[in-house]
Amino acid sequence: MDHLIDETQQYLMNTYTRQPLVIHKGRGTRVYDPDGKEYLDFVGGVAVNNLGHCHPSVTVAFQKQAQRLVHVSNLYYTEPQVKLAQLLVEHSFADKVFFCNSGTEAIEAAIKLVRKHSHDTHGPDRHEIITMERSFHGRTLAAVTATAQPKYHEGFEPLVPGFRYVPYNDLKAVAKAVTDRTAAVLVEPVQGEGGVRIPDDDYLPGLRKLCDEKGLLLILDEVQTGIGRTGKMFCYEHYGIEPDVMALAKGLGSGLPIGALLAKDHVAKAFTPGTHAATFGGNPLACAAAIATLEVLLEEGFVLDNCRRMGAYFVERLKGLQLRHSSIVSVRGMGLMVGMELTIDGKPIVQDCLEAGILINCTMDRVLRFVPPLIILKEDIDLLIDRLDAILKKRTG
Ligand SMILES: *Cc1c(COP(=O)(O)O)cnc(C)c1O
Secondary structure, three states, X not given: OHHHHHHHHHHOOOOOOOOOOOOOEEEEOEXXXXXOOEEXXXXXXXXXXXXXXXXXXXXXXXXXXXXXXXXXXXXOOOHHHHHHHHHHHHOOOOOEEEXXXXXXXHHHHHHHHHHHHHHHHHOOOOOEEEEEEOOOOOOOHHXXXXXXXXXXXXXXXXXXOOEEEEOOOOHHHHHHHOOOOEEEEEEOOOEOOOOOEOOOOOHHHHHHHHHHHHOOEXXXXXXXXXXXXXXXXXXXXXXXXXXXXXXEOHHHHEOEOOEEEEEOHHHHOOOOOOOOOOOOOOOHHHHHHHHHHHHHHHHOOHHHHHHHHHHHHHHHHHHHHHHHOOOEEEEEEEOXXXXXXXXXXXXXXXXXXXXXXXEOEEEOOOEEEEOOOOOOOHHHHHHHHHHHXXXXXXXXX
């Protein structure tokens, strides 16, 4: 096991800070190291394994597809691709879908689509996109420019022109930033990497209204919040509004790499043959996994129901912990996207949890982030709470 860690350092570029754990196998809410030691997984592949590890319906779907056809490119038609697009359209605001391979690619495609749409309708001067401080939209040059966090920009300048940053959850700031060059507003319904920040109830409806009044497009980055994470298939459903454009990825393929850009017809028509493409985009294997994922979520309503119930229970238990530990600043959650902000560094807590057999994640240095599979049980949450209680006691005396 140690040799894998050494060899990773030898052969892979040093872009990740990894936990000292080799994962060999996963089932449901548990993963296992090569010696068979079990870990309870509250990271879920960073909000990807929404149905848990190796869900049988998904596994069978892509095993079958792997035996039939894996890839042919978009020079031809394939059934899984159109079937997945139809499912997404029938269960969302969108009329049309474009497939790619990741969240950052879906954002990149959204930026290109919005620019092209604005260019076609208003000419080249109206191309600016307003994005939010502490956002996270991915790592390609345009997506990282949209990501309004200096730490992700350093050393990569010059960035892509055409972005303006405003504070999150501040409608007035957005209204003030709009000019005759503004084409769109890009926002996460709940900020994920930014520390599980949930905006006020009137924020998204307010953005929708502002966009309508000023003739701007509203782009939602639901890469993390989508596919059931917040207790609805898409987070915007909580707010009674619809975006014009939406990016999906993470949970969509249950771990198979797939991203999707969704849009209303009047926007989508800006993409014409040759304007955008992805060789692997919408390949049959990834689409088969995504179809199976959506079918489980749509047909087995108990997964979304479980997400809502366990999310509420989890937040209640964490708030109980907060009463006993002054090191806990706040507890925030929507469905099973849950954050707990601390006064102390989160890294050692993540380490202690690992030693106690639980995987958790920390973002923004002091926010513990929990994005477990949506099939998590009450006992799993109880176990985490017990361990966290002991760990916080030890760490803060
Ligand atoms: C993870 C994430 C991305 C980037 O997705 P990748 O698949 O890592 O490229 C973009 N936006 C949000 C909100 C995310 O959480």
